[in-house]
Amino acid sequence: MKSRVYLTGLFFAACVVAEAVAFVGKPNCEITEGWSVLQANQENSFKAIYDLKADEVKLGKPFSFGVKICGDEEKTPDRITANAMMPAHQHGMNYTPTVEVDEDSSTYRVSDFLFHMPGVWEITVSSYLDEDVTHFTQDITIN
Amino acid sequence: MRLFCFLLAAQLLTSPLLAASESTEVASSSSGDSSKQVLLSEQALSQILAQGPWPPQNKIDPSNRLSGNTEAIAFGRKLFFSTRLSGDNTKSCVSCHAADEAFASGRIIKQNLLTLDRNTPSLLNVRYNRWFGWDGSNDNLWAQSMRPIISSKEMNLPKDKLRTVIEESSFIQPYRQFFGEITKHSDDLVLVNIGKALAAFQETLTTERTPFDHFRDAIAKKDWAEAAKYPTSAQRGLSIFFGRGNCSFCHSGPLFTNGEFHDAGVPYFIRPGVVDTGRHQGIIDLKKSIFTLASDYSDDPEKSGAWAVKKVARLHSNFGVFRVPSLRNVANTAPYMHSGSLATLEDVVKHYSNIDMERLHADGEAILKPLNLSEQEVNDLINFLKSLSE
Numbered sequence: 001m002k003s004r005v006y007l008t009g010l011f012f013a014a015c016v017v018a019e020a021v022a023f024v025g026k027p028n029c030e031i032t033e034g035w036s037v038l039q040a041n042q043e044n045s046f047k048a049i050y051d052l053k054a055d056e057v058k059l060g061k062p063f064s065f066g067v068k069i070c071g072d073e074e075k076t077p078d079r080i081t082a083n084a085m086m087p088a089h090q091h092g093m094n095y096t097p098t099v100e101v102d103e104d105s106s107t108y109r110v111s112d113f114l115f116h117m118p119g120v121w122e123i124t125v126s127s128y129l130d131e132d133v134t135h136f137t138q139d140i141t142i143n
Numbered sequence: 144m145r146l147f148c149f150l151l152a153a154q155l156l157t158s159p160l161l162a163a164s165e166s167t168e169v170a171s172s173s174s175g176d177s178s179k180q181v182l183l184s185e186q187a188l189s190q191i192l193a194q195g196p197w198p199p200q201n202k203i204d205p206s207n208r209l210s211g212n213t214e215a216i217a218f219g220r221k222l223f224f225s226t227r228l229s230g231d232n233t234k235s236c237v238s239c240h241a242a243d244e245a246f247a248s249g250r251i252i253k254q255n256l257l258t259l260d261r262n263t264p265s266l267l268n269v270r271y272n273r274w275f276g277w278d279g280s281n282d283n284l285w286a287q288s289m290r291p292i293i294s295s296k297e298m299n300l301p302k303d304k305l306r307t308v309i310e311e312s313s314f315i316q317p318y319r320q321f322f323g324e325i326t327k328h329s330d331d332l333v334l335v336n337i338g339k340a341l342a343a344f345q346e347t348l349t350t351e352r353t354p355f356d357h358f359r360d361a362i363a364k365k366d367w368a369e370a371a372k373y374p375t376s377a378q379r380g381l382s383i384f385f386g387r388g389n390c391s392f393c394h395s396g397p398l399f400t401n402g403e404f405h406d407a408g409v410p411y412f413i414r415p416g417v418v419d420t421g422r423h424q425g426i427i428d429l430k431k432s433i434f435t436l437a438s439d440y441s442d443d444p445e446k447s448g449a450w451a452v453k454k455v456a457r458l459h460s461n462f463g464v465f466r467v468p469s470l471r472n473v474a475n476t477a478p479y480m481h482s483g484s485l486a487t488l489e490d491v492v493k494h495y496s497n498i499d500m501e502r503l504h505a506d507g508e509a510i511l512k513p514l515n516l517s518e519q520e521v522n523d524l525i526n527f528l529k530s531l532s533e
Binding site: 143 | 189391401402451454456510
């Protein structure tokens with residue numbers, strides 16, 4: 001009986017720890033300073049925010065930014081991609097961006113972006129979950 | 144802004160030059176001399192500021208241990224001028240990159256003593272490049288400096304022969320001083336070391352301030368009287384450059400290039416059956432190279448510039464595109480374009496003015512279109528380009 005109580009206690013303790021880990025792993029999409037919303041191209045339960053400051057992006061210089069994807073359900077995307085193009089000129093970037101997950105902050109780190117021409121660039125972040133994909137976009141102007 | 148509006152209003156009352164162009168505005172003239180004015184829109188003035196300041200701050204190349212080393216620069220200079228680096232002892236780097244021709248096309252190129260498929264680019268300001276060569280097949284200056292030495296079409300000195308040349312000449316003393324005992328070095332490493340000495344010298348080849356830079360800095364200081372000394376024809380040319388010409392999309396920043404690769408509507412068929420694929424082959428060669436910033440030959444422990452070679456994308460649009468050259472000192476670097484097919488600045492301006500859309504990529508960038516410039520506009524653009532030269 002004593003060991004059963006001990007095992008039950010251990011089980012509950014494990015559950016508390018697991019819940020804590022799940023909580024840490026779940027992103028918080030509350031808008032704080034430096035973060036803004038990426039526009040979803042369709043209605044669904046996902047929301048995306050990013051911390052790119054357009055006025056800090058320099059023409060011809062590589063830059064990076066963070067992205068958080070949040071959903072109503074306890075689901076996280078299978079994968080995230082990011083890219084950009086100039087709609088007016090019909091071309092994209094000359095470099096392939098990198099997307100890495102920062103587990104600690106539940107943030108996707110997007111790097112190796114480089115805008116080589118001035119004008120309007122359309123950034124697209126795509127979130128893949130099972131068979132579904134959600135595209136988020138944002139235009140920024142580079143001088 | 145308030146000052147700008149005031150000056151604009153003052154000019155509207157007094158300027159006879161407003162009729163010169165409907166798209167321009169007069170920013171200022173406090174000199175009282177109606178022949179000297181600033182004719183540009185506020186947007187153009189903002190764009191001009193992004194084309195400077197000049198010169199930029201020179202940084203040491205961390206991938207080259209000789210970068211900025213005065214003695215090594217002297218060693219590199221001797222190598223640059225030496226015919227010992229050619230297989231038949233007749234050609235040096237300066238034979239093609241002539242010192243009195245802005246380190247662009249030299250005597251043997253102009254006299255057709257050596258015929259190459261691509262134009263000899265100027266080496267002035269080469270230190271500021273991200274990519275080297277018309278196709279960007281190298282990501283650093285020392286690797287680019289090695290290429291013509293061993294090229295069978297250029298200096299034609301095989302790597303093992305280069306070792307012998309260094310060992311049996313006075314070059315061996317500085318070589319030992321900077322790199323150590325040559326007998327312990329592979330042929331590749333000897334070539335890399337010579338490339339680094341040559342690169343250290345080429346880093347010193349930069350251009351001085353130009354009339355445009357004085358104009359740009361005067362605008363930055365809002366010194367309209369000083370800015371108004373910039374010729375009005377060059378200002379009109381500048382308006383086309385930043386305006387309907389779309390030139391500044393690619394020729395951006397203090398170096399007047401974005402350092403990337405674009406289709407300028409120049410044919411890439413060299414001769415029947417032979418195509419210069421430009422950046423397409425350049426990326427293939429780059430990815431195969433063992434001499435990039437990501438390699439162990441780089442002296443930079445951080446490999447700080449290596450991201451570009453790792454992340455550069457292979458795109459369909461890379462076929463037949465070439466690196467955008469800097470326009471600094473452009474009046475002194477004829478002929479023009481990657482093929483050297485245009486002899487004068489007037490030819491270049493007219494090429495873009497009457498560009499053949501059939502020669503552009505069908506799925507390429509929607510940037511270039513015929514401008515149908517008048518003769519005065521052609522001259523204005525040329526005068527602007529000349530103002531970028533010393």
